[in-house]
Amino acid sequence: MPDPVLHRPANPHDSAHLHVSGQARYVDDEPQVPGLLHLAFGLSTQAHARLLAIDLSAVHAAPGVVAVYTAADIPGANDVSPIAHDDRLLADGEVIWHGQPLFLVAATSRDAARKAARLGQVTYDPLPPLVTVEDARAANSQVEPTQRMAQGDAATALAGAANRVSGTFSMGGQDHFYLEGQVSLARPGEDGQVHVLCSTQHPSEVQHLVAHVLGVSSADVTVEVRRMGGAFGGKESQAALFAAAAALVTAKTGRPASFRCDRDDDMVITGKRHDFDVGFDVGFDAQGRIEGLALRLSARCGATLDLSPGINDRAMFHSDNTYFLPNVEIVSERLKTHTVSNTAFRGFGGPQGMLAIERVMDGIAAHLGLDPLAVRMANLYGPGRDVTPYGMTVSDNIAPELIARLRSDSRYNERAKAIAAFNATSPVLKRGIALTPVKFGISFTAIHLNQAGALVHVYADGSIQLNHGGTEMGQGLYIKIAQVVADVFAVPVAMVRITATRTDKVPNTSATAASSGADLNGMAAQDAALKIRERMVAFLARTHGCAADDVAFTPDGVRVGGELLRFADACRKVWMGRVSLSATGFYATPDIHYDRATHKGHPFYYFAYGAAVAEVVVDTLTGEHKVLAVDILHDVGRSLNPAIDLGQIEGAFVQGQGWLTTEELVFDGKGRLLTHSPATYKIPTASDRPKRLSIALWDGANRQPTIHRSKAVGEPPFMLAISVFSALTRAIAATAPDKRALPPLDAPATPEAILRAIAGHRSA
Structure with missing residues (x-):
């Protein structure tokens, strides 16, 4: 085959001209055909309760209502789950999270459906809800048994280490906040067939689940997706709920049905990124090289299994990042709570595992009084130090060279010295700088999906x-x-x-x-x-x-x-x-295998690498911060389209920055999500973009024979934003530079969290 011609100047996004002109058609842009019904769910107001009775007489009588359905009206399986058959389309007998759909309203307008859905009279027998990780652990409530991944002898190495540090921290979840919310449009075909336009990342799964709900074959259901207005993992398993609801109404009435979810309802009904509590105990030498590590990752999974096994497995896989851990034990708790089931989100658990090990690196550096970059460099994979905790040899390691180039190109050493001098004379504003790397495994860890x-x-x-x-x-x-x-x-x-x-x-x-x-x-x-x-x-x-x-x-x-x-x-x-x-x-995909029972194998075809330098400033009186400058060097192999890849890197970085700094999900003690709109949930805006953001692509082809030797770019850049969190940690540490302790900063680093960390560090 001749040399590819596609590596000429990058082609623009195929829909770019349609996006900017407003002509790109999404599901809800389809013309409203005669007889179209609009849908809304009636939602549970309890997080955990037995359903004693549901009186829907007022719903039926509401203006515009054509039909109302409960679990008893589903002709097939009452199941929209990706794995475990535990996600109900409509609750039956029990509710297990606040906002769970109880009944489905079909009306002649969207407003009529939404108003009617609020009129249902539900009688509950309330049960105690488990809301937090601590609640679930105390009740021994898990979606699956605790998993363990190990290499070497962590306990012996820890006991013999010259230096030892332990700590805990938490990281919050994240709402996908796609521009286009969950939406599906079902249209009837001949002989019981259904055509579903759906905003989903997984058309075949939606097809199969819709078929099961209707009690028909997959061949009777066609799912179509032209484009989505964002997804980020939130439309992998979650879209099936809305598609199945629309298809059910179409099958029952013979009329087309549209379900466009309201933003508040969308945030309440759909899953988020898993929030984690992390505990670590690390032993290391005088240079900061890790000798033993015990790491505990405790995830709030929510009320059902969803995709939690794979997400938490990937958190374990990425708890090494770019570092060789000769003696390590990673314990992963998958805790079941009466909150909306958490789900796939860009990185699929990888960001949580990677943030954990980067926090360990910062803790070692603080204890030894070293630049954290020196500790990171001392622990990198290299010759004779190249086997991961899951037994895979890292054979494509470019992290040392990539980090060295970024360190030089970004003038990291000079800037670190200048920041130290600034902090020594600035009592209120404190600056910080950090360089953090990324090594992200590419492949589905569920092998059959490759x-x-x-x-x-x-x-x-x-x-x-x-x-x-x-x-x-x-x-x-x-x-x-x-x-x-x-x-x-x-x-x-x-x-x-x-x-x-x-x-x-x-x-x-x-x-x-x-x-x-x-x-x-x-x-x-x-x-x-x-x-x-x-x-x-x-x-x-x-x-x-x-x-x-x-x-x-x-x-x-x-x-x-x-x-x-x-x-x-x-x-x-x-x-x-x-x-x-x-x-x-x-x-x-060839050459991949994995034994989940032992957590050993070769689950990834290759790794994508990257590194970022972030510089921040913190106002120690208010807790507010600014990201001043970011330099990124990222590995996409031989880029299929550099313009597209650069856009993905920038978007992923800013989204990661949002997860770690501004996006805070708050549940009350009754399991209600309080941050369910743009008024209470703060995604990053244009003003949060670093004043200077420099992105360069690593100029190396993939060693594996991927398509034109390119590499994946969707998820790996997300974790480059960990550099911002580490830089904030250093800025906070500068408020009491004599303390050789890791500032107690939790994610997201909101102003309140930063002020708590400053107070905790000063009193350490």
């Missing part, structure tokens, strides 16, 4: 239609895959028509998640396109009397022996010769 399919049609006029199992949520996946297909035929990407993801075109797809969208679907689409190209080569060689090697696809056309054909002319010749110009493609 597969993808694609469908490519080449038409007789030379135009190309592309379909695959990946979904577009703004991240630029579609344009990347279109570039791959265009490259196979050496044609402009404008000749490739991108089509919506549909379960009737490519079946049994995996979620667009785990940063694997381009890896999996790019290879599948290339496989389909290569099949067509090989048929074209064979036909053209045969009919022109030349060898197959004498047929070449070039940007100027298809060269056949000494003749140059336009691509469109070559396609017409092949079609006239009765050769198929349509093909399916398939790809399954």
Whole structure:
């Protein structure tokens, strides 16, 4: 195959012109057809209770109401869960979290449905709710047994260490706060079939769950996704609830049904990033090199299993980050509470595990009075120190070189000295700087999900239609895959028509998640396109009397022996010769395996690396802070589209900064979410973006034969924002520089949390 042509100046996002002009169509932009019903849930006002009675007479009588449904009206399975069959479409007999759907209202307008849903009279027998990690631990309430991952002998190493530090801290959850909320539109087809337009990352899972709820086969349900207005993991398992509700109403009434969730209800009903409590006990030498580590990760999983096993496993996987841990024990508690079930969020547990080990590094540095970067460098993976706690050898380690380059390019040493001098003379404002690395494993740790399919049609006029199992949520996946297909035929990407993801075109797809969208679907689409190209080569060689090697696809056309054909002319010749110009493609990630019983194996195909330097300033009187400057060097392998990748890196960093500094989820003692709107939940805005944000791409190809040697970019940059949290820790430490202790800072580092940390550090 010739060198790729797609690595010319980056193509813009395929929908960019539609986004800025307002012409990009999302689910709720579909024309409202006659008879359309609008839906709303009646929600539980208790976190834990037995349902004694539900009086819906006032709901039925409300203006505009056409139908009201409870669990008894579901023809198939009352189940919208991804794994454990424990997520109900509508509660039945018991409620297990505040905001759980109890009944479903279908009305002639959205406002009518929402108003009517508030009229249900529910009689509860309240039960004590478990709300916090401490509540669940005391009750021994778990969604699955505690897991343990270990290497070496942590207890012996800790006992013999010359230096030892222990500590605890907490990190909060995070709401996805996608611009487009949860939304589905169901339309009736013939003979009981249903077509569902859904804002979901996992069309096949939605298809299967809708089929189960309706009691029909998967072939009777088609799910379609053209684009989402953001998802971040929140539309991986969570979208099925709303799709199933819409499909149920359509199946019952024979009318189209739309469920567009209100923002407040969306935040109450849907899961979040898992919040964690962390405890650590670390032993180390005089240079800060870890000799033994005991790490406990305690996650609030919520009321049902959802995706908690995989998320907490990935937190364990990433508790090493870029560091060799010769003797380590990682214990992971998966605690069950009467709060909304937490779910997938960008990084899928990786950020929580990575923040834990970076906090350990900062604790070691504080104890020894060293620059935290020196401690990080001392613990990096390297020759003879290259086996992870789960038994995988790190064979593609570029972290030392990448960190060294960023350290030099960002002038880290000079800036650290200048900040120390500033802090020595500034009594109120304190500055901090930190460089933190990222090593993120790429692949689904549920091995069967590492597969993808694609469908490519080449038409007789030379135009190309592309379909695959990946979904577009703004991240630029579609344009990347279109570039791959265009490259196979050496044609402009404008000749490739991108089509919506549909379960009737490519079946049994995996979620667009785990940063694997381009890896999996790019290879599948290339496989389909290569099949067509090989048929074209064979036909053209045969009919022109030349060898197959004498047929070449070039940007100027298809060269056949000494003749140059336009691509469109070559396609017409092949079609006239009765050769198929349509093909399916398939790809399954090789060389990965994992034994969950022992937590050992080779779960990742490769690692993506990165590092960031963050500089901050803290007002010690108010607790407010500013991120002044950020320098990022990130590894995307041989970038498929540098413009798209740079956008992903910047967006991920700012979202990570929000998780660690401003986005605070607050539940009261009754399990009610108090921060369920933009008025009470603070996502980062343009003013929170660092005044100077410099992003560069690492110039190295992936060692693994991924699509054009590229690397995933969706999740890894999120964890670059840990540099902000570490820099804030150093700024707080500067308020009492004589104290060799880690400031007690919890995430998110809100002004209140920073003031508490300053007071705690000064009194340590």
